[in-house]
Amino acid sequence: MFSVTQNKLAQAAKVLAHPARIAILDYISRQENCICNDLVDVIGLSQPTISQHLNEIKKIGLLKGTFEGKNLCYCINQERWEELQYSFNAFFSNINQNCC
Amino acid sequence: MFSVTQNKLAQAAKVLAHPARIAILDYISRQENCICNDLVDVIGLSQPTISQHLNEIKKIGLLKGTFEGKNLCYCINQERWEELQYSFNAFFSNINQNCC
DNA sequence: TATCTTTATCGTAATATTGCAATAATAAAT
DNA sequence: ATTTATTATTGCAATATTACGATAAAGATA
Numbered sequence: 271m272f273s274v275t276q277n278k279l280a281q282a283a284k285v286l287a288h289p290a291r292i293a294i295l296d297y298i299s300r301q302e303n304c305i306c307n308d309l310v311d312v313i314g315l316s317q318p319t320i321s322q323h324l325n326e327i328k329k330i331g332l333l334k335g336t337f338e339g340k341n342l343c344y345c346i347n348q349e350r351w352e353e354l355q356y357s358f359n360a361f362f363s364n365i366n367q368n369c370c
Numbered sequence: 371m372f373s374v375t376q377n378k379l380a381q382a383a384k385v386l387a388h389p390a391r392i393a394i395l396d397y398i399s400r401q402e403n404c405i406c407n408d409l410v411d412v413i414g415l416s417q418p419t420i421s422q423h424l425n426e427i428k429k430i431g432l433l434k435g436t437f438e439g440k441n442l443c444y445c446i447n448q449e450r451w452e453e454l455q456y457s458f459n460a461f462f463s464n465i466n467q468n469c470c
Numbered sequence: 471t472a473t474c475t476t477t478a479t480c481g482t483a484a485t486a487t488t489g490c491a492a493t494a495a496t497a498a499a500t
Numbered sequence: 501a502t503t504t505a506t507t508a509t510t511g512c513a514a515t516a517t518t519a520c521g522a523t524a525a526a527g528a529t530a
Contacts, residue, residue, distance in 0.1 A: 271389075271414060272389035272390065272392070272393050273393075276389045276392040276393050276396065279386065279389075279392050280386065280387055280388050280389040280391070280392050281387075283383045283384075283385075283386035283387040283392075284383075284387035284388075285383075286379065286380065286383035286387075286461075287380055287381075287383040287386075287387040288380055288517090288518085289371075289372035289377045289379075289380040290372065290518095291380070292372070292376040292379050292380050292383075292461070293372050293373075293376050295461075296376065296461075296464070299464055299465040299466055300464070300466060301466060301469070302466060302469070303469055304469055307475085307476060307477085314371060315519075315520090316519070316520050316521085317476085317477075317478090317520090318477090318478080318479080318480095318519080318520060318521080318522095319518075319519050319520065320477095321477060321478060321479085322478095322479095322517095322518080322519085323518095324477095325478090337477090338526090342476080342477075342527095345466075345469035346465055346466070346469070348465065351462065351465055352462075354462065355458075355459070355462035355463075358455075358458045358459075358462070359455070359458075359459060361386075361392070361395075361396075362451065362452075362454065362455035362458070364399055364400070365399040365446055365448065365451055366400060366401060366402060366445075366446070369401070369402070369403055369404060369445035369446070388487090388488085390488095406506080406507095407505085407506060407507080415489075416489070416490050416491085417490090417506085417507075417508090418489075418490060418491080418492095418507095418508080418509080418510095419488075420507095421507065421508060421509085422487095422488080422489085422508095423488095424507095425508090437507090442496095442497095442506080442507075471530105472529100472530085473528100473529080473530075474527100474528080474529075474530090475526100475527090475528075475529095476525100476526085476527090476528100477524100477525080477526085477527105478523100478524075478525070478526095479522105479523080479524070480521105480522085480523075480524090481520105481521090481522085481523100482519100482520095482521095483518100483520095484517100484518085484519085485516100485517080485518075485519100486515100486516075486517065486518090487514100487515080487516070487517085488514085488515075488516090489512105489513090489514085489515100490511105490512095490513100491510105491511095492509100492510080492511085492512105493508100493509080493510075493511100494507100494509070494510085495506100495507080495508070495509090496505100496506085496507080496508095497505090497506090497507105498503100498504080498505080498506100499502100499503080499504070499505095500501100500502080500503075500504090
């Protein structure tokens with residue numbers, strides 16, 4: 271019903287559509303290294319809730335690293351990040367100026 | 371609980387978090403002049419549904435023009451549009467590169 | 471092995487979103 | 501004044517999201 275581009279952008283926007291996830295991404299993107307276990311304290315939501323939000327962020331590929339057992343250590347997937355930045359920018363750049 | 375900036379960005383993202391609203395904005399932004407009455411045919415959702423989506427878009431100030439009676443004629447509010455473009459870009463630009 | 475720490479999942483209640491038929495409202499056209 | 505065209509609102513039903521307590525899982529540590 272909608273184009274692939276439209277669906278993809280909406281899906282990405284959906285992940286950004288909750289302040290907790292913005293805050294999580296803000297925090298991770300400011301860290302020097304991988305992040306592991308302080309999000310619960312930093313954000314102020316329960317651990318299960320943080321886990322759910324992280325999962326949403328993971329699902330669109332915005333995190334990379336290892337997520338298993340003792341090697342759990344992840345950070346922003348920069349390629350995907352830039353891809354989304356480009357997508358949003360492309361969307362916003364497509365505007366007609368001569369109206370109203 | 372979250373910062374004003376985080377809440378505002380999440381709120382804007384929420385409006386973009388549905389492909390119908392992306393499609394509506396895509397369409398309006400491609401028009402040469404004000405748009406009034408062809409969205410229902412173009413998008414393919416019922417008129418009440420389109421009206422609801424338009425309302426969401428209006429609420430964050432992305433549309434300008436007149437919305438009353440015979441003078442109904444609106445288009446993208448370019449200032450607000452650019453403001454959001456800037457906000458998203460600022461968010462995406464804030465990323466640490468040395469990790470993983 | 472037992473315990474501790476950390477993350478994931480389950481179950482569930484509360485809330486929000488989405489879509490549309492029905493209807494109202496508004497103004498233009500006849 | 502009626503009809504027509506267009507947009508808004510109401511009233512649901514279906515679905516999705518959100519949050520968190522309880523619990524499980526996995527590995528580290530004693």
